[in-house]
Amino acid sequence: xxxxxxxxxxxxxxxxxxxxxxxxxxxxxxxxxxxxxxxxxxxxxxxxxxxxxxxxxxxxxxxxxxxxxxxxxxxxxxxxxxxxxxxxxxxxxxxxxxxxxxxxxxxxxxxxxxxxxxxxxxxxxxxxxxxxxxxxxxxxxxxxxxxxxxxxxxxxxxxxxxxxxxxxxxxxxxxxxxxxxxxxxxxxxxxxxxxxxxxxxxxxxxxxxxxxxxxxxxxxxxxxxxxxxxxxxxxxxxxxxxxxxxxxxxxxxxxxxxxxxxxxxxxxxxxxxxxxxxxxxxxxxxxxxxxxxxxxxxxxxxxxxxxxxxxxxxxxxxxxxxx
Amino acid sequence: xxxxxxxxxxxxxxxxxxxxxxxxxxxxxxxxxxxxxxxxxxxxxxxxxxxxxxxxxxxxxxxxxxxxxxxxxxxxxxxxxxxxxxxxxxxxxxxxxxxxxxxxxxxxxxxxxxxxxxxxxxxxxxxxxxxxxxxxxxxxxxxxxxxxxxxxxxxxxxxxxxxxxxxxxxxxxxxxxxxxxxxxxxxxxxxxxxxxxxxxxxxxxxxxxxxxxxxxxxxxxxxxxxxxxxxxxxxxxxxxxxxxxxxxxxxxxxxxxxxxxxxxxxxxxxxxxxxxxxxxxxxxxxxxxxxxx
Ligand SMILES: Cc1ncc(C[n+]2csc(CCOP(=O)(O)OP(=O)(O)O)c2C)c(N)n1
Ligand SMILES: [Mg+2]
Numbered sequence: 001x002x003x004x005x006x007x008x009x010x011x012x013x014x015x016x017x018x019x020x021x022x023x024x025x026x027x028x029x030x031x032x033x034x035x036x037x038x039x040x041x042x043x044x045x046x047x048x049x050x051x052x053x054x055x056x057x058x059x060x061x062x063x064x065x066x067x068x069x070x071x072x073x074x075x076x077x078x079x080x081x082x083x084x085x086x087x088x089x090x091x092x093x094x095x096x097x098x099x100x101x102x103x104x105x106x107x108x109x110x111x112x113x114x115x116x117x118x119x120x121x122x123x124x125x126x127x128x129x130x131x132x133x134x135x136x137x138x139x140x141x142x143x144x145x146x147x148x149x150x151x152x153x154x155x156x157x158x159x160x161x162x163x164x165x166x167x168x169x170x171x172x173x174x175x176x177x178x179x180x181x182x183x184x185x186x187x188x189x190x191x192x193x194x195x196x197x198x199x200x201x202x203x204x205x206x207x208x209x210x211x212x213x214x215x216x217x218x219x220x221x222x223x224x225x226x227x228x229x230x231x232x233x234x235x236x237x238x239x240x241x242x243x244x245x246x247x248x249x250x251x252x253x254x255x256x257x258x259x260x261x262x263x264x265x266x267x268x269x270x271x272x273x274x275x276x277x278x279x280x281x282x283x284x285x286x287x288x289x290x291x292x293x294x295x296x297x298x299x300x301x302x303x304x305x306x307x308x309x310x311x312x313x314x315x316x317x318x319x320x321x322x323x
Numbered sequence: 324x325x326x327x328x329x330x331x332x333x334x335x336x337x338x339x340x341x342x343x344x345x346x347x348x349x350x351x352x353x354x355x356x357x358x359x360x361x362x363x364x365x366x367x368x369x370x371x372x373x374x375x376x377x378x379x380x381x382x383x384x385x386x387x388x389x390x391x392x393x394x395x396x397x398x399x400x401x402x403x404x405x406x407x408x409x410x411x412x413x414x415x416x417x418x419x420x421x422x423x424x425x426x427x428x429x430x431x432x433x434x435x436x437x438x439x440x441x442x443x444x445x446x447x448x449x450x451x452x453x454x455x456x457x458x459x460x461x462x463x464x465x466x467x468x469x470x471x472x473x474x475x476x477x478x479x480x481x482x483x484x485x486x487x488x489x490x491x492x493x494x495x496x497x498x499x500x501x502x503x504x505x506x507x508x509x510x511x512x513x514x515x516x517x518x519x520x521x522x523x524x525x526x527x528x529x530x531x532x533x534x535x536x537x538x539x540x541x542x543x544x545x546x547x548x549x550x551x552x553x554x555x556x557x558x559x560x561x562x563x564x565x566x567x568x569x570x571x572x573x574x575x576x577x578x579x580x581x582x583x584x585x586x587x588x589x590x591x592x593x594x595x596x597x598x599x600x601x602x603x604x605x606x607x608x609x610x611x612x613x614x615x616x
């Protein structure tokens with residue numbers, strides 16, 4: 001199923017929403033529909049937006065305090081007790097501080113815990129490197145049993161969160177603090193493990209996730225003006241990766257650029273390289289954070305500083321063309 | 324406090340009869356024999372901490388817990404989390420003896436393809452409630468299971484066993500704090516205080532000072548018991564049941580390697596299997612029993 005966005009990229013001035021906002025809203029709706037859904041947080045509920053669920057369902061909300069390891073362990077226990085826990089904190093703490101707990105207490109026993117980590121990537125902004133997870137996709141996707149989802153916008157977040165609740169097993173959903181434009185087309189339906197072709201093209205495939213998708217769409221527009229037809233793929237499930245869609249785009253285009261707000265090592269770019277080097281070796285360029293920690297600054301400035309812009313994607317494509 | 328004093332006192336008006344206590348001692352002896360046989364057969368494993376936990380595990384599985392070996396997924400069953408997962412041989416022995424699987428499987432411990440993994444795997448073996456092995460995580464799991472029971476209106480109880488060295492993990496105290504905060508009266512923890520960890524005595528490696536005082540400071544109902552006395556173990560569980568809206572911990576004083584003279588209080592026997600000759604000697608000391616083979 002191909003969703004086409006007849007698009008010229010996200011329209012400037014279109015409303016932007018942070019994916020964490022959509023998460024907060026989706027949780028409340030889930031709470032109404034599903035009595036088995038419980039939510040845990042580690043003293044960041046106002047930032048992760050779980051506070052909305054907490055207000056409406058105080059009996060199904062557990063704040064563990066600033067104790068991320070216990071957050072993951074308690075969530076695992078709640079799953080063992082037959083409930084469907086959503087555990088939230090910042091991505092840097094969910095994937096980093098509590099890595100062993102996620103590995104041993106959640107992924108290994110394959111428990112039904114949904115880790116919804118907000119404030120991923122450099123667009124955290126002013127808080128700086130200590131709060132900017134640039135390695136969480138890599139950490140989570142190497143865990144057996146773990147499903148890894150990076151929604152691109154509010155619509156996809158809402159659907160991914162609701163889908164995750166009905167998906168048996170551990171899921172990591174990566175969310176952002178910074179408002180992002182709507183990129184999913186009208187009538188879009190999220191499916192775990194399904195990438196979406198947002199724009200057709202046969203010269204280069206722009207393979208993106210999260211905020212990278214809107215960057216890719218804008219880049220595709222700029223490339224079109226130069227006579228280069230770029231396909232744009234939204235790979236919102238990093239694991240399991242939609243091999244068929246990605247390989248077929250690589251086959252058609254012969255060149256691939258990956259775009260993500262994550263280290264160029266081990267994230268979407270890494271996953272795509274692993275796949276294509278075995279299944280369809282083509283030239284690949286990875287646009288992302290180039291193996292450095294982040295820093296403080298306004299999100300848009302940081303995106304420019306680390307090269308996460310449509311212009312940068314265009315340069316990567318031109319570089320591949322040898323221009 | 325009354326319960327505390329009673330539990331601490333030896334003998335007296337126990338909650339179980341002498342016959343019952345003897346029965347539980349016999350089960351613990353059987354578990355100890357199995358621990359020796361299993362680790363010897365595997366050529367590796369953790370006899371010391373398995374032997375020190377045997378009486379607690381025996382009392383839970385043969386007296387205290389509401390469980391149904393024929394229906395291990397029974398929703399209302401009591402749960403046991405072995406946070407010190409390296410004592411798996413003792414737990415496997417209890418489960419087999421209780422009828423969860425055939426005792427002949429015990430000798431497959433640690434072999435490729437075995438359901439009896441080096442540390443417990445809840446996806447492989449019926450009766451295992453939680454996977455464990457990375458120390459410090461079991462109390463959080465037990466908290467979650469206890470919370471789920473309360474939210475779902477279940478009357479099951481949750482038991483968890485920790486090591487004393489394990490209590491050096493920060494997560495144990497994160498979980499201790501929350502169990503009291505959440506008033507988890509359906510939770511009872513045991514700390515197997517055998518005084519030893521891998522690199523030496525807990526006192527020397529990194530002293531906990533008093534685990535009892537620490538749990539008390541976090542708001543727990545705290546008992547100190549002889550962890551090899553079935554009466555005191557059962558009494559502690561009863562006391563935990565009477566303590567409403569507060570989790571109970573039994574700080575259980577034990578001997579690492581208990582029951583095998585040359586293993587007792589020997590740090591070396593933490594994670595080393597007995598040779599065939601050593602196993603034979605150990606089994607002789609432990610007394611007659613049906614052999615596994
Ligand atoms: C997180 C973690 N760190 C280290 C180990 C290795 N290890 C296994 S047992 C053990 C000592 C445990 O001591 P204690 O809790 O006192 O157990 P017991 O004496 O009852 O065997 C250690 C360090 C581990 N399993 N998990
Ligand atoms: Mg010890």
